[in-house]
Amino acid sequence: MPPESRPVPSADFLVRRADLRETALERGPRSDALELAPGELLLRVDRFALTANNVTYAVFGDAMAYWSFFPSHDGWGRVPVWGFADVERSAHPELGPGERIYGYLPMSTHLVVRPERVTARGFVDGAQHRAKLPPVYNQYARVAADPGYRADGEGAQMLFRPLFTTSFLIDDFLAESGFFGAGEVLVASASSKTALALAFLLARNRRGSVRVVGLTSERHRAFVARTGCYDEVASYDAIEALPIRAGAVLVDMAGNGSVLARVHARFGDRLAYSCLVGATHWEERGGAQALPGPKPAFFFAPDRIRERAAEWGAAGLETRLEESWKPFAEAASRWIEVAQRSGPEAVREAYLETLAGRTPPDRAYALSLHEG
């Protein structure tokens, strides 16, 4: 019997919604005892990526309904992640055991989905509780039909692809907006994968027309400079000494309130646009109302995907993404080591490290809740 169809004890990694530092492992029945209604699939969650982005999902769990994808109970939440799963059991006529799936998953050993709109490429989870959530998160890809899939590229796909997609959309949005008349893009949390991907794309697509400055912690400055993605790298200590040139756009990846306030104070009206992408600094947010310069605008990738998919068609968007993805995936695999960890304790350690912002930027986690 292949491992993906062997029954195993099920478990969920839970976090306390009111205090993200509190975690619990909740064990459930053996997977062969999990009930399936007609039309449902039991997915065995094999491996998933964990980065600061997943912390933002938890921080915005209530405000943006991220807790609603994989509901839990009594004030606990299941943090959404991107990863791979295998069909362990099927009560659906078109999908059978052993099929490998890529998509949005909980930090769990198992997930029950109800495939709808099934094609050779994938399906949508039609579970009632997901109906009103952004569609991009409800889509699952059947890897056997994905021409871009490579078994040895799974780490890069689950770790970088969702972040890269966001960076692609920001790059596209800024270009379409003529960089709001600015000649410089300041990228805060420059060491994050989303920031590196944005800087990579800005450098490739518009070398010379905008200057790209990475802002990062002093301890991450050497790493960021080594990637060669930015025209200049400055540490947060140097914000007050940043030269003010023709006008700048700020793209703030991780939402550190004090960095945001200091950049706004330094640039004031010379800041042409301020774009807030993430909120990983869950303990240092707030204060955005009284800032000099433009009001920060939140960039929500699923909204922009919807817009571009309507204009270019889903296939047009996919082709454009695919063209720029490969060079970035190659470059990122030189900068960042994928650390594989399995078992509940390893998952807990990686989660707490990520929550505290202690993960070195040249490391990224590929995790499994199943014991190694």
Ligand SMILES: NC(=O)c1ccc[n+]([C@@H]2O[C@H](COP(=O)([O-])OP(=O)(O)OC[C@H]3O[C@@H](n4cnc5c(N)ncnc54)[C@H](OP(=O)(O)O)[C@@H]3O)[C@@H](O)[C@H]2O)c1
């Ligand atoms: N809006 C959207 O649709 C969307 C989509 C994708 C990603 N995002 C956001 O983009 C951001 C980056 O995500 P990622 O997965 O690329 O991150 P990552 O690679 O895990 O980023 C790690 C870096 O973020 C900074 N950081 C994060 N949390 C921190 C903390 N608690 N304390 C100190 N530094 C912290 C540090 O950078 P520095 O030292 O350089 O500051 C750290 O090196 C996240 O906030 C994510 O939510 C948003």
